[in-house]
Amino acid sequence: METLDATRAHEIAAEAAGERVSSRWEEPPGLFGWVATVDHKRIGRRYLVTAALYFTLAGLEALIMRTQLAAPDAGLVPPEVYDQLFSLHGTAMIFLFATPMLFGFGNFLFPLMLGTRDMAFPRLNAFGYWVFAAAGLLMFVSLLFGAAPNGGWFSYVPLTSLRYSEGANLDVYTLGLLFLGVSTTAGAINFICTALKLRAPGMTLNRVPVFVWALVVTSFMVVFALPPLNTANLLLFLDRRFGTNFFDTTAGGDAVLWQHLFWLFGHPDVYIIVLPALGIVSSIVPVFSRRPIAAYSLIVLATVATGVISFGVWVHHMFAVGLPPLSLTFFSAASIVVTIPAGIQIFSWVGTMLMGRVVLGVPMLWAAGFIVVFVLGGVTGVMFAIVPFDQQVTDSYFVVAHFHYVLFGGAVFPIIGGLFHWWPKFTGTMWNERAGRWSFWLVFAGFNLTFFPMHISGLLGMPRRVYTFPSGLGWELWSLLSTVGAYLLAAGLLCTLLTLWHAHRRGPAAPADPWGGETLEWATASPPKPYNFAVIPTVHSLHPLWDARTLASFAEGARSESRVLADGHLVLRTSELDGEPEHPLEMPEHSVLPFLSAAALFLTVLSLLFGWYVAAGVFAAATAFTVMGWLWPWEKAQA
Amino acid sequence: MACGVRRAGAACALLPAAACVLLLTAGCTASTPSPLSPGGAGAERVAGLWWLLFGIAAAVCVIVTALVLWAVHRRREARPSTRSGRRFVVVCGVLIPAAVLTFVYVAGLDGMRAFDDPHDPDQLDVEVTGHQWWWEVRYPGSPFTTANEIHVPVGRTIHVRLRTADVNHSFWVPQLTVKTDLVAGRVTHLWFTANRAGVYRGQCAEYCGAQHGRMALHVVAEPAAAFQAWLAGQSRPASTRGSQAFTSASCASCHTVAGTSARGTVGPNLTHVAGRRFLGAGTLANTPANLARWIQNAQAYKPGNRMPPQPLSPEQLDAIVAYLETLR
Numbered sequence: 001m002e003t004l005d006a007t008r009a010h011e012i013a014a015e016a017a018g019e020r021v022s023s024r025w026e027e028p029p030g031l032f033g034w035v036a037t038v039d040h041k042r043i044g045r046r047y048l049v050t051a052a053l054y055f056t057l058a059g060l061e062a063l064i065m066r067t068q069l070a071a072p073d074a075g076l077v078p079p080e081v082y083d084q085l086f087s088l089h090g091t092a093m094i095f096l097f098a099t100p101m102l103f104g105f106g107n108f109l110f111p112l113m114l115g116t117r118d119m120a121f122p123r124l125n126a127f128g129y130w131v132f133a134a135a136g137l138l139m140f141v142s143l144l145f146g147a148a149p150n151g152g153w154f155s156y157v158p159l160t161s162l163r164y165s166e167g168a169n170l171d172v173y174t175l176g177l178l179f180l181g182v183s184t185t186a187g188a189i190n191f192i193c194t195a196l197k198l199r200a201p202g203m204t205l206n207r208v209p210v211f212v213w214a215l216v217v218t219s220f221m222v223v224f225a226l227p228p229l230n231t232a233n234l235l236l237f238l239d240r241r242f243g244t245n246f247f248d249t250t251a252g253g254d255a256v257l258w259q260h261l262f263w264l265f266g267h268p269d270v271y272i273i274v275l276p277a278l279g280i281v282s283s284i285v286p287v288f289s290r291r292p293i294a295a296y297s298l299i300v301l302a303t304v305a306t307g308v309i310s311f312g313v314w315v316h317h318m319f320a321v322g323l324p325p326l327s328l329t330f331f332s333a334a335s336i337v338v339t340i341p342a343g344i345q346i347f348s349w350v351g352t353m354l355m356g357r358v359v360l361g362v363p364m365l366w367a368a369g370f371i372v373v374f375v376l377g378g379v380t381g382v383m384f385a386i387v388p389f390d391q392q393v394t395d396s397y398f399v400v401a402h403f404h405y406v407l408f409g410g411a412v413f414p415i416i417g418g419l420f421h422w423w424p425k426f427t428g429t430m431w432n433e434r435a436g437r438w439s440f441w442l443v444f445a446g447f448n449l450t451f452f453p454m455h456i457s458g459l460l461g462m463p464r465r466v467y468t469f470p471s472g473l474g475w476e477l478w479s480l481l482s483t484v485g486a487y488l489l490a491a492g493l494l495c496t497l498l499t500l501w502h503a504h505r506r507g508p509a510a511p512a513d514p515w516g517g518e519t520l521e522w523a524t525a526s527p528p529k530p531y532n533f534a535v536i537p538t539v540h541s542l543h544p545l546w547d548a549r550t551l552a553s554f555a556e557g558a559r560s561e562s563r564v565l566a567d568g569h570l571v572l573r574t575s576e577l578d579g580e581p582e583h584p585l586e587m588p589e590h591s592v593l594p595f596l597s598a599a600a601l602f603l604t605v606l607s608l609l610f611g612w613y614v615a616a617g618v619f620a621a622a623t624a625f626t627v628m629g630w631l632w633p634w635e636k637a638q639a
Numbered sequence: 640m641a642c643g644v645r646r647a648g649a650a651c652a653l654l655p656a657a658a659c660v661l662l663l664t665a666g667c668t669a670s671t672p673s674p675l676s677p678g679g680a681g682a683e684r685v686a687g688l689w690w691l692l693f694g695i696a697a698a699v700c701v702i703v704t705a706l707v708l709w710a711v712h713r714r715r716e717a718r719p720s721t722r723s724g725r726r727f728v729v730v731c732g733v734l735i736p737a738a739v740l741t742f743v744y745v746a747g748l749d750g751m752r753a754f755d756d757p758h759d760p761d762q763l764d765v766e767v768t769g770h771q772w773w774w775e776v777r778y779p780g781s782p783f784t785t786a787n788e789i790h791v792p793v794g795r796t797i798h799v800r801l802r803t804a805d806v807n808h809s810f811w812v813p814q815l816t817v818k819t820d821l822v823a824g825r826v827t828h829l830w831f832t833a834n835r836a837g838v839y840r841g842q843c844a845e846y847c848g849a850q851h852g853r854m855a856l857h858v859v860a861e862p863a864a865a866f867q868a869w870l871a872g873q874s875r876p877a878s879t880r881g882s883q884a885f886t887s888a889s890c891a892s893c894h895t896v897a898g899t900s901a902r903g904t905v906g907p908n909l910t911h912v913a914g915r916r917f918l919g920a921g922t923l924a925n926t927p928a929n930l931a932r933w934i935q936n937a938q939a940y941k942p943g944n945r946m947p948p949q950p951l952s953p954e955q956l957d958a959i960v961a962y963l964e965t966l967r
Contacts, residue, residue, distance in 0.1 A: 156845070159847060375699060
């Protein structure tokens with residue numbers, strides 16, 4: 001008997017059933033098909049590309065700020081522009097880059113890792129993308145009109161109330177985030193349902209890849225964390241537009257209420273960003289260490305624990321607000337406790353590497369670099385749990401350094417590592433190894449040169465969010481170093497972009513399984529066919545492609561109609577806990593309605609922004625109608 | 640390639656050590672408002688806490704980086720182990736961190752006590768009100784109001800009551816004590832003691848609009864006698880000789896000079912303005928030439944601040960500057 005590997009297993013399945021299944025998963029070509037597609041892989045790639053575009057724009061904003069801060073008393077941009085730059089930089093990186101980028105990975109990878117053919121709600125998926133793209137468009141275009149958010153990414157009242165901010169800037173912020181929240185919530189629900197109902201048979205909960213666990217925990221966090229943010233933004237919008245007084249202290253409102261609502265979302269959001277990125281690392285490290293991840297059950301528990309505990313730490317953003325010291329001690333303790341699960345994850349990766357045989361390919365290089373910088377961001381994070389130290393350095397450049405180590409180190413490094421890792425699946429092409437290494441080292445050097453000196457600036461008393469600074473305070477050197485680093489970092493990111501772009505245009509075709517992968521996505525074509533799997537496999541272990549029985553299940557399944565599912569646009573529904581097969585499920589096909597409802601919702605938001613309330617009502621009704629059309633049980637024409 | 644990893648790894652391990660040395664040298668600059676060159680008891684406490692946290696942090700970074708490098712570089716013949724690795728993760732990722740973190744938490748709790756109300760009956764009260772973008776300063780019991788410069792006696796407990804007239808700000812004089820926000824609709828408090836005489840720079844640390852970047856203040860800590868003399872001087876009304884130039888111009892609609900008809904309250908009280916070190920909340924050094932520039936067009940130095948450019952004739956401007964220079 002021949003020895004099976006992922007490539008061979010995939011070929012056997014494709015030969016046996018590929019053609020029959022393929023005819024059920026075709027989408028129309030041309031512009032109509034482009035707008036109407038519900039293919040999770042196309043949508044996932046769109047998320048990745050759009051989020052990368054927003055990352056580039058927000059990064060260029062940062063470059064302007066760093067240029068201004070290269071020398072004291074510089075006047076490249078006036079303060080009111082600088083304020084919009086840093087506010088939009090933060091808002092965009094958090095809301096328009098990090099989460100959508102990771103949702104892009106999730107959209108592309110979930111069905112592939114789970115061994116199914118689509119997301120649970122394909123049209124909702126398409127709708128979510130269009131809403132996200134439009135929300136980003138609104139925010140970035142507002143900058144051209146001087147109307148970008150300018151209250152910082154956390155927009156504290158009363159600075160953001162109508163009395164102190166008369167322009168449309170904060171309306172763009174509140175409406176933009178409420179609008180975007182629709183997309184994020186829809187995406188989260190989709191991930192949860194897909195992971196619970198569409199796993200391949202045999203994939204019990206203790207065989208679910210860590211990346212899937214991470215994104216499911218993230219999705220639950222989104223569902224619970226977004227309501228306080230949406231509430232805060234709605235109340236602020238009402239205060240500004242209709243004269244309510246939720247936050248107006250002169251009329252009995254409360255300014256600290258905003259801070260509580262915002263950070264009740266805001267701190268979980270840090271983990272909403274970081275957890276899926278850690279999931280990417282947990283996908284890369286075992287493959288490049290040639291062994292399963294160490295202490296799988298602990299890393300899953302740590303992920304879930306982080307999700308829960310992170311809802312109890314928000315006040316550490318408010319240690320300097322003058323709240324009662326006793327309450328601060330509680331939040332200090334919780335903030336310390338939340339680092340334990342992070343420690344578990346770190347030592348799980350380190351343990352995997354130590355007990356494995358590390359192959360330092362480019363994705364692994366990013367993962368290893370990530371561990372180093374993320375630990376540095378983690379140890380300064382512990383410092384912020386210590387009340388008096390937090391009160392000293394919060395809102396200084398020290399905190400800017402800290403959260404860039406956590407968010408750039410903790411999310412962007414894994415994201416880029418993940419792009420290299422799954423590029424063969426995303427595009428069907430291979431990148432150049434040398435260029436990949438150059439990209440990493442340039443970014444690694446540029447990143448540390450940019451953000452490490454900020455620790456020192458902060459410890460020398462430099463506050464954050466200043467559009468300039470006076471000379472003679474000892475800040476010049478560190479500020480200049482950060483600026484030089486920022487340009488080096490930009491060069492590294494450009495190199496990364498060119499490497500990936502070159503691979504996409506000119507790179508050699510990728511094999512199905514270039515790394516000897518562990519999880520099911522490597523048993524599909526590169527790039528995967530619209531139907532992903534010609535045969536739905538049966539999963540027998542945590543690392544299905546390193547396991548002969550799972551590999552054999554591709555050939556076995558090819559002989560069974562219940563695993564080929566060629567009688568329609570079908571996926572296999574399985575049970576939540578044990579992945580027992582239930583029955584085939586007919587999935588919605590391509591439709592232009594998600595695009596139309598997103599467009600109608602966007603017009604509703606624009607009308608609210610301009611204060612055209614009648615038009616807003618009309619467009620809201622149009623949104624409702626398109627959604628009804630989308631959900632209507634039309635009789636399907638049988639072929 | 641391999642040596643690239645080693646080099647960068649070594650750099651990572653060295654970074655904290657290098658930073659430590661650089662910080663020590665950079666902190667020596669006399670004018671740097673570094674929390675690590677403290678002039679007050681509270682800041683001293685936090686500086687001590689920092690070195691403790693720094694030591695632990697550096698050790699963690701070095702150990703993890705070393706483990707990563709070792710995993711990458713050791714001999715490759717070894718076959719991957721099939722053990723779960725649970726014990727390693729529990730010991731390194733749970734037990735050791737839990738012990739270290741418990742210690743750190745207790746140290747932090749202990750540090751918090753340095754910032755409680757010391758219930759000192761001899762404390763000196765100071766009231767600070769934040770404005771976009773300057774600081775109004777009063778001493779309860781004394782009849783005057785000043786701006787952007789707080790004089791305090793060395794060695795005495797200072798109780799600062801913080802309010803804001805508009806948006807949130809944050810009072811941060813890093814060398815004396817930790818920061819405390821000025822929150823709309825609330826009064827917040829902080830206590831500190833200056834241990835040595837000196838001028839300590841502080842700056843608003845909560846983003847408060849366009850000129851958040853130019854909202855500095857200075858705390859002047861001086862011996863008790865000098866402080867009492869300053870207090871007495873501030874309590875005297877201003878000289879009125881030459882005040883005509885000031886009161887007849889638009890100045891008086893926004894500024895107060897005690898003892899004259901100028902009673903505006905939009906901008907800082909200017910009764911003893913010539914005795915202050917800076918103009919515009921730390922924007923310009925307080926010299927006659929800068930004062931003239933500031934009056935003519937403050938927007939050129941601090942765009943967006945509430946003081947419009949003044950269309951004054953050269954004679955008028957000279958007279959106003961000459962008058963203000965007498966207000967010591």
